[in-house]
Amino acid sequence: MTRPFANALELLRAARLRPTRQRLALARLLFEKGDRHVAAEELHGEALAAQIPVSLATVYNTLHQFVGAGLLREVVINPGRSYFDTNVSDHHHFFYEDSGLLRDIPGDSIAVSNVPPPPEGGSIRRVDVIVRVEKAPQKGRA
């Protein structure tokens, strides 16, 4: 079991972000219980429920700073809402269209091959695969 950061404090130090009350608390909420996909409002709700006084603006600021520091990855799937993924290793996603649920697909269980070079030049920064799933279980077609 790898534990890259013993605690939130160490994690913030590595990211060169001042360990403030709010950032520490948000880091704990985000990283102390396995892989998650959270929206900003959602995390704000959790923080308030945990008696952590933090404004929504700070939640947004912090999420973006964490993305900048490579601690989070932003996942955009639906118009009008971003999710923040605590798993920053190479992986992809199932997206359940009925519930909006997002689920990781490990990077090594899927393969994307023959990606052509970008026509306008530039370098490939990342390849995202989103597998859209609809609720109905697979059956023979009518």
Added chain:
Amino acid sequence: MTRPFANALELLRAARLRPTRQRLALARLLFEKGDRHVAAEELHGEALAAQIPVSLATVYNTLHQFVGAGLLREVVINPGRSYFDTNVSDHHHFFYEDSGLLRDIPGDSIAVSNVPPPPEGGSIRRVDVIVRVEKAPQKGRA
């Protein structure tokens, strides 16, 4: 060269949408010049520039109706803005992060293999691959 619909009128008929002034005009703007990726506001601007009196609300309505009819595909990549893709065949996308430009990758020039079955059940409706490109041309790393 395949031309699936001789004109906008035929296309609307096939989609069982009344051929109104606005829908005809928008269909022409969308489909009469090759594959495109347009945002709603953008299309609205084009329509006004072409002297077609149409409200933004109608542009949104029409785009969604076209998606429902399978004439367009909605592509979500950035938070807060949807693009509508006139190419509804099997394909994927390059996304140029600096400019926001979207470019098709033909479906047969890329392969996604070993997609595991969705853990919660359900059937795979579509697999989207987004190749994120950053402007800087590829070089050896420093």
Added chain:
DNA sequence: CAACAGTTTAGAATAATTATAATTTCTGAT
């Protein structure tokens, strides 16, 4: 051409996010 359903519209409403400007809190030097 009248009636009715389907469409369009301006404008209000909503939702997520970002900006602003004032206040508070960290940090490092004393």
Added chain:
DNA sequence: ATCAGAAATTATAATTATTCTAAACTGTTG
């Protein structure tokens, strides 16, 4: 410990894309 300055947080306003609403208009059908 204390202080000054920088950085962070906050409430609130502003912005952006999108959706809703209810009234006005238009296309179709008899």
